[in-house]
Amino acid sequence: MKVFYSDRFVLPLPEGHRFPMEKYSMLRERVAATSICGPDEMRVPRAVTDEEILYAHNPKYLKKVVTGALTDKEVRRIGFPWSKMMVERSRRASGGTLEACRAALEEGLAANLAGGTHHAFADRGEGFCVLNDSAIAARALRVEGLVNKVVVLDTDVHQGNGTASILRKDPHVFTFSIHGGKNFPFNKEESDLDIALPDGADDGVFLEALTEALEQTLDRARWELAIFLAGADPFERDRLGRLSVTKEGLGERDRLVLSSCRERGIPVTITMAGGYAKEVVDTVDIHFQTIERAEMLLQSERVPKKTDTHNPTFDGLQRNRRHP
Numbered sequence: 504m505k506v507f508y509s510d511r512f513v514l515p516l517p518e519g520h521r522f523p524m525e526k527y528s529m530l531r532e533r534v535a536a537t538s539i540c541g542p543d544e545m546r547v548p549r550a551v552t553d554e555e556i557l558y559a560h561n562p563k564y565l566k567k568v569v570t571g572a573l574t575d576k577e578v579r580r581i582g583f584p585w586s587k588m589m590v591e592r593s594r595r596a597s598g599g600t601l602e603a604c605r606a607a608l609e610e611g612l613a614a615n616l617a618g619g620t621h622h623a624f625a626d627r628g629e630g631f632c633v634l635n636d637s638a639i640a641a642r643a644l645r646v647e648g649l650v651n652k653v654v655v656l657d658t659d660v661h662q663g664n665g666t667a668s669i670l671r672k673d674p675h676v677f678t679f680s681i682h683g684g685k686n687f688p689f690n691k692e693e694s695d696l697d698i699a700l701p702d703g704a705d706d707g708v709f710l711e712a713l714t715e716a717l718e719q720t721l722d723r724a725r726w727e728l729a730i731f732l733a734g735a736d737p738f739e740r741d742r743l744g745r746l747s748v749t750k751e752g753l754g755e756r757d758r759l760v761l762s763s764c765r766e767r768g769i770p771v772t773i774t775m776a777g778g779y780a781k782e783v784v785d786t787v788d789i790h791f792q793t794i795e796r797a798e799m800l801l802q803s804e805r806v807p808k809k810t811d812t813h814n815p816t817f818d819g820l821q822r823n824r825r826h827p
């Protein structure tokens with residue numbers, strides 16, 4: 504499976520900053536230690552261009568981000584100090600989603616070991632998000648004529664407010680978000696479908712709501728691509744999330760989202776989104792589990808099916824059908 508990583512673009516953070524930047528390199532190392540990716544399947548993505556960013560963001564905001572002209576207030580809202588590396592990292596992380604989308608269209612499934620920066624709006628960033636990778640990728644692929652209908656499946660504990668806002672009037676992209684109703688952002692935007700869960704929602708509540716919403720969402724059109732935000736923060740021991748989903752529950756979420764898409768022939772791009780567990784290794788476990796599930800599903804799809812013409816039983820059946 505093709506996997507894109509951008510953890511070498513580390514943005515300098517002050518000591519004690521609450522963003523777990525180390526999760527990205529830890530995750531990449533976990534994936535690299537397995538046989539999930541063949542030779543040359545783990546790649547550093549290219550940076551998205553200004554032109555691609557402008558599919559989702561306005562020129563004034565892009566200029567401020569690139570030149571470091573954001574106000575103190577705008578910088579505080581993002582939550583990262585501005586640096587050239589912050590800009591490069593944001594471009595690469597969005598590039599990872601865009602390239603993973605291209606790979607998914609060719610191979611069914613692919614992943615970006617970053618991205619899911621769903622709190623970035625057309626004209627501002629917030630909540631550790633500078634550029635909205637899902638919106639950039641969906642729009643860029645459409646401009647290139649590769650897809651016409653995209654669905655964003657956002658299962659991070661925080662509502663995908665930036666994504667909902669940017670794509671609100673876009674008939675080609677459907678936005679779905681399942682999140683903690685009382686979690687940040689406190690003023691929610693309107694996605695095409697929102698499911699707000701109560702505090703403490705456990706595996707049962709989370710998975711039941713997700714199952715129903717996925718059916719509603721995936722059956723409403725012939726989606727040509729799904730972008731899955733596999734946030735690790737619905738986890739019960741997350742510092743920022745207010746839900747109580749276990750690691751097993753999140754594994755079941757991954758299976759449910761991935762297989763529901765694949766059963767309908769929809770290619771899926773996985774992005775990581777948030778994860779702030781008390782122990783960073785828990786966040787890495789949850790993200791790694793998503794990649795593992797995807798690989799398992801790809802493997803199962805590669806197993807020759809009963810309809811394989813080399814299957815003698817099937818040949819016999821076909822002959823019988825032709826000559827009853």
Ligand SMILES: [Zn+2]
Nearest residue numbers: 659660661777
């Ligand atoms: Zn989150």
